[in-house]
Amino acid sequence: MNQKNKNIWVFAEVEHGKIAEVSLELISKASELAASFNSSRIGACLLGHRVGHLAEELFAYGCDDVYLKDDSELADYRTLPYTEIITKTVDEHRPEIMLFGATPVGRDLAPRVASRLQVGLTADCTDLQIGPHKDNAKDRTYDNILYQIRPAFGGNIIATIVNPETRPQMATVRPGVMHKAEADYTNKGNLHEISSAIPPSALHLEVLEHNTSKAKVDLAGAGVIVAGGAGVGSKENFKLIQELAEVLGAEVGASRAAVDSGLIDKPHQVGQTGTTVRPKLYIACGISGAVQHKVGMQDAGKIVAINTDPEAPIFDVAHYGIVGDVNQVIPKLIDAYKNNTR
Numbered sequence: 481m482n483q484k485n486k487n488i489w490v491f492a493e494v495e496h497g498k499i500a501e502v503s504l505e506l507i508s509k510a511s512e513l514a515a516s517f518n519s520s521r522i523g524a525c526l527l528g529h530r531v532g533h534l535a536e537e538l539f540a541y542g543c544d545d546v547y548l549k550d551d552s553e554l555a556d557y558r559t560l561p562y563t564e565i566i567t568k569t570v571d572e573h574r575p576e577i578m579l580f581g582a583t584p585v586g587r588d589l590a591p592r593v594a595s596r597l598q599v600g601l602t603a604d605c606t607d608l609q610i611g612p613h614k615d616n617a618k619d620r621t622y623d624n625i626l627y628q629i630r631p632a633f634g635g636n637i638i639a640t641i642v643n644p645e646t647r648p649q650m651a652t653v654r655p656g657v658m659h660k661a662e663a664d665y666t667n668k669g670n671l672h673e674i675s676s677a678i679p680p681s682a683l684h685l686e687v688l689e690h691n692t693s694k695a696k697v698d699l700a701g702a703g704v705i706v707a708g709g710a711g712v713g714s715k716e717n718f719k720l721i722q723e724l725a726e727v728l729g730a731e732v733g734a735s736r737a738a739v740d741s742g743l744i745d746k747p748h749q750v751g752q753t754g755t756t757v758r759p760k761l762y763i764a765c766g767i768s769g770a771v772q773h774k775v776g777m778q779d780a781g782k783i784v785a786i787n788t789d790p791e792a793p794i795f796d797v798a799h800y801g802i803v804g805d806v807n808q809v810i811p812k813l814i815d816a817y818k819n820n821t822r
């Protein structure tokens with residue numbers, strides 16, 4: 481493929497009438513990756529019904545081109561119609577890279593598209609980079625390859641996966657792991673109407689009813705998180721974490737060690753194998769600070785760490801550290817907060 485055609489595309493997922501946050505994060509990341517190419521353009525596939533106005537937001541976050549298919553048959557997500565349209569559009573324009581959010585929709589759609597295009601796909605990436613790759617077996621070096629980085633073997637190692645032979649290079653990326661740039665609504669781009677028709681064979685499934693429910697845990701959108709680790713000691717002691725969170729109006733988070741120990745459920749897990757968060761305030765209670773956990777919370781505005789071990793790695797990223805037993809410190813924090821907010 482000619483250097484000038486090395487474009488990067490993102491599937492612009494629509495969520496409750498808005499562009500999903502992860503899609504905007506990926507457009508921001510695509511702009512960063514495009515710096516490695518001389519003339520790369522950022523594109524987005526926007527599918528749905530009455531969604532054309534959302535293109536302005538995609539341009540504001542850095543898209544040069546938006547490929548729009550507005551059709552009543554796309555009002556609700558269905559695997560086959562979306563696969564047909566995206567596959568045809570990508571096959572026609574052949575971007576160098578195609579990115580999807582690792583959401584329920586993205587995890588369903590991306591493998592279908594990759595299979596149709598007969599290209600590789602790396603799921604649940606936590607980082608993306610551009611660099612060279614040397615294939616020793618073929619004695620060949622490839623330039624500008626997408627490094628698709630993700631945890632493997634239960635988060636015990638970080639794997640870097642490459643796909644040098646086929647295009648596009650495809651990956652799904654976890655929400656929250658990429659920084660979203662500031663929108664600039666003076667940015668303008670090109671809107672391309674997708675002419676491909678949806679074949680009748682893709683419309684066998686009919687959506688009769690659409691019900692949604694709010695997630696019980698919203699770590700990614702939380703402004704304050706109180707997180708507990710294995711150092712909390714027990715489920716009974718973990719109630720202190722929940723009490724402090726309730727007093728502060730915070731979400732409850734946890735380390736992987738706490739989840740594996742059965743102190744709290746998996747949806748509360750923060751870290752590379754859980755949810756990446758960027759709250760204004762993160763209070764780490766009894767969390768030692770393993771690399772996998774720090775990667776998922778180190779970009780918080782302020783980090784307060786409470787641990788009995790003054791050498792615990794969590795103090796390396798903390799703005800404020802308290803050396804002490806969480807079971808003694810947290811009740812004092814709760815009392816201090818209540819006494820100063822009356």
